Amino acid sequence: MGNFQERFYLNFIKDDRWMYMWDGLKITLEVTLFATLLGIVLGFLVAIIRSTYDRTGKMKIMNALCQIYLTVIRGTPAVVQLLIMYFVIFGSVKGVSKILVAVLAFGINSGAYVAEICRAGIMSIDIGQMEAGRSIGFSYTQTMWYIILPQAFKNVLPALGNEFIVLLKETSISGYIALQDLTKGGDIIRSRTYDAFMPLIGVAFVYLVLVLGFTKLVSMLERRLNQSER
Amino acid sequence: MSGNILIRAENVRKSFSGKEVLKGIDLEIRKGEVVVIIGPSGSGKSTFLRCLNLLEVPTGGHIYFKDVDITDKNVDIDLHRQKMGMVFQHFNLFPHMDILRNMTIGPEKLLKQTAEEAEKYAMELLERVGLADRAHAYPSQLSGGQKQRIAIVRALCMRPEVMLFDEPTSALDPEMVGEVLQVMRDLARERMTMVVVTHEMGFAREVADRVVFLDEGILMEQNAPEEFFGNPCNERLKSFLGKVL
Numbered sequence: 128m129g130n131f132q133e134r135f136y137l138n139f140i141k142d143d144r145w146m147y148m149w150d151g152l153k154i155t156l157e158v159t160l161f162a163t164l165l166g167i168v169l170g171f172l173v174a175i176i177r178s179t180y181d182r183t184g185k186m187k188i189m190n191a192l193c194q195i196y197l198t199v200i201r202g203t204p205a206v207v208q209l210l211i212m213y214f215v216i217f218g219s220v221k222g223v224s225k226i227l228v229a230v231l232a233f234g235i236n237s238g239a240y241v242a243e244i245c246r247a248g249i250m251s252i253d254i255g256q257m258e259a260g261r262s263i264g265f266s267y268t269q270t271m272w273y274i275i276l277p278q279a280f281k282n283v284l285p286a287l288g289n290e291f292i293v294l295l296k297e298t299s300i301s302g303y304i305a306l307q308d309l310t311k312g313g314d315i316i317r318s319r320t321y322d323a324f325m326p327l328i329g330v331a332f333v334y335l336v337l338v339l340g341f342t343k344l345v346s347m348l349e350r351r352l353n354q355s356e357r
Numbered sequence: 358m359s360g361n362i363l364i365r366a367e368n369v370r371k372s373f374s375g376k377e378v379l380k381g382i383d384l385e386i387r388k389g390e391v392v393v394i395i396g397p398s399g400s401g402k403s404t405f406l407r408c409l410n411l412l413e414v415p416t417g418g419h420i421y422f423k424d425v426d427i428t429d430k431n432v433d434i435d436l437h438r439q440k441m442g443m444v445f446q447h448f449n450l451f452p453h454m455d456i457l458r459n460m461t462i463g464p465e466k467l468l469k470q471t472a473e474e475a476e477k478y479a480m481e482l483l484e485r486v487g488l489a490d491r492a493h494a495y496p497s498q499l500s501g502g503q504k505q506r507i508a509i510v511r512a513l514c515m516r517p518e519v520m521l522f523d524e525p526t527s528a529l530d531p532e533m534v535g536e537v538l539q540v541m542r543d544l545a546r547e548r549m550t551m552v553v554v555t556h557e558m559g560f561a562r563e564v565a566d567r568v569v570f571l572d573e574g575i576l577m578e579q580n581a582p583e584e585f586f587g588n589p590c591n592e593r594l595k596s597f598l599g600k601v602l
Contacts, residue, residue, distance in 0.1 A: 258412055259449035263463040263515060264439030273462060277453050 138325035144316050148326075151312025152333060158229045158308065159295045165234025166294065167287075170241025173197070175271065177242065178249040182257070183267070193242070200239035206300045208232050213304040225306040229298065237294045244290060248283035249275060281352050288345030292338050299334075309333060361388040363423060363519055363550050364409060370417035371404055371574075378404050380574040381418065386519070389548040393561040393582075396571035397597060402554045405571065406523050409552065410434075410441045423518075439467055442512030446524040448504040450496035456483070456507055457492045460514045468515065475514070482510040486540050502533030506540050519550040526557060558601060562586055570594045 139145040173193045180190035200208070212232040217223045252275050260270030302311040313330035317323055364386040371379040378401045386392055396402045407413040409420060411427060411434050419428050427437050451459050460482070461475035470478075483489040486506045496504060505525055512520060522541065526534040538560050545551060545564045555561065561568050561582060568585040570578045570593075578591040586602075589595050 253447075253449075255445060255447055255449040256451065259443075259445065259451070261435075262410060262412065262438055262441070262443035262445075263512070264435050264467050265463070266435050269466065273466070274451055278451075281453070 134322060134325050138316055138320050138322055139329065142319075144319065147307075147312035147315045148309060148329065148333065149312075151307055151309040154226065154301070154307060155295070155298050155309040158226060158233060158298050158301065158306075159291075161230040162233035162237055162298070163291055163294060165230060166237030166241045166290075169235065169238030170243075170245055173238065173242035174245030174249060177246050179267075181246075181250065182254075197239050197242060200236055205233070205236050205297055206303055208236055209300060209303055225301075225304055228304060229301050229306055229308075233294060233298060236297070237290060240290055240293075241287065244283050244286045245279065248279035248286075251282055252278050284345065284349055284352065288342070291345075292341060295337060295341070296334060362386070363388045363390075364552075365421040366405075366409065366418070367421070368418035369405065369408055369415045369420065371401070371408060371413060372416045378574050379408070379415070382571075382574075382576050384569065384576065384579075386550060386552060388518075388550055390566045391545045391551045391553065391564055392567050392569060393565040394552065394554045394569045394571055395556070395558070395561060395597075396577075400571045401574040402571045403523055406521055406552060406554045409521055410438050410443060412443070439463075439515050440518045442515060442517035442520040444505070444508050444512055444520065444522045444525050446527050448496075448501070448508045448528075450504055450508060450511070452496050455493050455495055456488070456499075459496070459507065460511045463511070463515050479510070479514055482513055485543075486510055500533060501529045502536045505529065505533075505537045509537075509540055509544070513544075519552065520544065522551065522553040522555065524554055524556070526555065556601070558586075570597070572597070 139148075173196065176186050176189045176193050180186050209229065209232040212235075213223075213225070213228045217228055256274055256278070257270055260274045261267070265273065298308055299310040301308040302314065305311075307315070310330055313326040316326040320326070362385050364384075366382055366384045369379055369382045370377065382401075382405055384392075384405075394402045394406065404413055408415045411420070415428060419426050421427070422437050422441070425432060425437065427434055450456075451462075454462065457476060457479055460479040461470075461472065464470040464475040464478070465472060468475075480489060480492065483492055486509070488503060488506060488510075491499060491503065491507075496507070499507065509520075509525075525541070526537050529537065534557070538557065541551070541553070541560070542564055553560075553565075563582075565582050567579055568582050569576060570585075570591065572593050578585070578589065578594050586598065589598055
């Protein structure tokens, strides 16, 4: 199978094959970014509803709906959810954007995990903080917004960062709906060159670099948030 | 306002999962009066205080604040709480804000003061309690006594008409109790209406206009401090005072 240099040339340089991975990377990042945003918004809402119910007993019906959402999403594999989103929910929609389908599927999936992370964060804040806010005259919502959530966010930042990493790697199943993400890009190269090692190791390497870079980013942000309190 | 009664509690009852903690308490607090509530632990005195600004919602009875029944569900309690400052046993400062922000966020967001107005008044108050130099410190950098003094002036920033104190010195190291009581003494001298739940009998005797004894959810006795401590009538109060004095 020749030496390393030759194989590198064959898999990545010849016929501009690196472009498969490059284009795939862009799609992977796009899907991850928008799915994360969707997941955070969804998760955030669900967490607020659930912790409001836990603390005050209000929003009973909303809480029940959230429970169902969490149970279904966390109880089924992401790849099945992706397939259902594409072939069932959007099955009759001609020419639907696969990126949109992936963003929705991964965003809704991630939202369930973000919700539990955020809820734990909110519940970790001492009840005295809520009482102090309310005693000043803030409403429940204002106290949440000005006092509870900023503290909760700081507490859950590491877990949220971790969830982002999980999501980034999870998008590698996008190939199931023939979306050409990074993993699929590597796969196409493999099908052209009949070499498994180079494209797969290459793909793995790119994921690893992304994750390391992002981990660094999160820890920098964490340090900055902590500085404000010391 | 009927006479000068600021708060009127009428047959206030509170149960926690079937257990009745307050068994119908009546109490009137006049403007400018300092009322100290004492009693053994579990007597319901903290619960009663927390009922006054509805942090605990009474299961029965009424609380009138300036003749408005705040236990009425149609009353905007947030508006009334702005006028009722509260100080907690565990300070409950906001750890993610510096001291000044702790004090100005309420006036800015609720009273719609400008940042300058709010900060000016906050600095005045900090000056008065001798903590002006800590305006930009964070709560974690302060001692317990300092935290509690900040908690008091944070409540004062809202220009309340009454201050509720829920065991303000119970979580403090003994050497820090004095500085907090001094701030409260000054406040009483300025004729701030105060309701204080405490175990500090010296403070009650010296500062209170009226002392109230609660036991097992019942208001057993209330009197001016000289009579209250010098000539207690209720048997339970006698034995309680015998133990704590």
